[in-house]
Amino acid sequence: MVREQQVPEVADPQAIIVGVDGSKASRHALRFAINEAQALERSIRLVGAYTIPSVAAATIDVSYVPIDDSSIRAAVTATLKEAAAEVKAAGVPVEAVIEIGDAAGVLVEESKQASLAVVGSRGKGGFAGRLLGTVSSALPAHSHCPTIVVPVGWTAEAERAAKHSSSRAVRNQRGDLVEFDESLESVPGLDFAGSVVVGIDSLGKSSPALWEAALLAEHRGTPLHIVGVVTTTVVGPEWLPSTHDVQRFFDEGSGTLEVAASAVAQKYPQLTVEWTLFDGQPAEVLVRASDTADVLVIGSRGRGGFAGLLLGSTSQSVLPYAQCPTMVVRVPRDSR
Template sequence: MTADDVVLVGVDGSAPSLRGLDWAAAHAAVHGRRLYLVCSYSIPSFSTAALDGGYAALDDTAIQQGARAVLEEAEARVLRTGVPVTSDVATGDAAAVLIELSRGAATVVVGTRGRGGFAERLLGTVSSALPAHAHCPTVVVPSRQASAASPEVTGPARPVRRIVVGVDGSPAAEAALEHAIVEAETWGAELTAVAGVPMGSGSGLLAWLPAAQDHEQVLRDVAEGLDVVVDRALVEHPGLQVRRHVLDGTGAALLTEFSTAVDLVVVGSRGRGGFAGLLLGSTSQAVLHHAVCPVMVVRVPARDDEWSPTDVGRRR
């Protein structure tokens, strides 16, 4: 088995994580991959400084048994789909465990209820640790896609029939576009590439431009740049049609709005070292927090040749 064969899934037995598991199983089935399920836990400890200056760990037997029970339930759920599955119990911080294991996976999938829940614990208060550091694309599956009345209902995952990808001219967005193309071909889905240009008066990025024709020129330039980026990505995929839209608004707002009408949002995020590496870009972070369909975050390492936000209309 190689990394291309594996979909890594974090499970904890909650309804949101089971919804993520169902989506991962459907994803693995269409890609011809196997699932690798991981349930992780941290061993509690307490200070014994008053006695001997050290620390004592509690007996983790019951915790480990509980984790194995979670995995047995999850494996049984997957086996009904016919997708090959293996599982392991791991000790340690859940995010750190999945980040390290993502080195050997094609995709890592977690579920979230939007606030709180498994993925929220993984991603931290800024919902960024896993997508910002994973070594493969991360998919976060919100349980609120099920229904507004019953946000934690689980069941067979909805097939991916419509995909939207954000394109802004950055290397991360181009990597996201490449992954979106593969997903569209694999699922037989419609693919739409969207570039956002904030045009609103006052706070819009184009508010400083002196005349209406300048605004129109920027839109034309961005549309031309979007065509160049998409056409270049389609050279190896001549049979795929990609819709292109340049719209008024920020990438985060547009992709979040599209998430109500599509089955998968794909967004890029540039990885960084140091403190900045703890954070996702503002677009990917906002989309993760507010989207109502699964979101795939494609992370690429930061490069020395920095790009400009207007590059979607200039990179040729």
């Protein structure tokens, strides 16, 4: 069923909403959403949006010549019907809406009655015509539910390998101190294949991103890997960390991750939970984790280890380079 949205009520207020524009990235996002809907036992609400072009009369101060939008509406309707047929074929309940307006604004409004939003990182017009522009940055910033951005080149079947990184793993859930050659500018990245990876900061077990990631991993039947970052890089002569300082940073970071992992394991006893502490730059750690992770989960703002990664800088520093579907979870401003 394709309908034009007239009232705020929807068939399923916990549906997964998917921005659809017919592009390759949009189709990949839809396939990802179908898999999530099957795992989470949710329905899908397809959303199509378009703006009505107008031509300003050059000789009149305020005058516009309206353009017939019937052909535009017909094209959007055809795209949604095709997408709806794919969802139905997968055995997932589906509805579709067409709305007039800016795509980002339409999706933000739709997210008020959804459990998850999924969009592609690039498309043609409509939802994702601007590379990591309005939709994939504005939607995570203002969405009322977690948002997953699917990279334009991503497919579930693609083989991916861990890349080298200048950020180094220093501790893990076994309590090991990871040794590495200080003379090396980069080290091989970790392989997170088959896992949901979540980056957390000093909020630790209170991080909304942690619990969204745990729920996602539990429903997908995959391990959860929690990562944290401390930065001991010297940025100027005014501060040179001592060996004691570095050890304290590592101990505090490890403690936060261990407590978070224990809390998740207690709530989801069947879930395999691991953690790794890195010394380096948060954005690089997250991007390198996305090289092999099934899904990367990040908070929309951070403190402590992820300080400075507010939503704007997160989307600019991580989303453009993420190699796997990335979930952005908004963190309330009053979180402590």
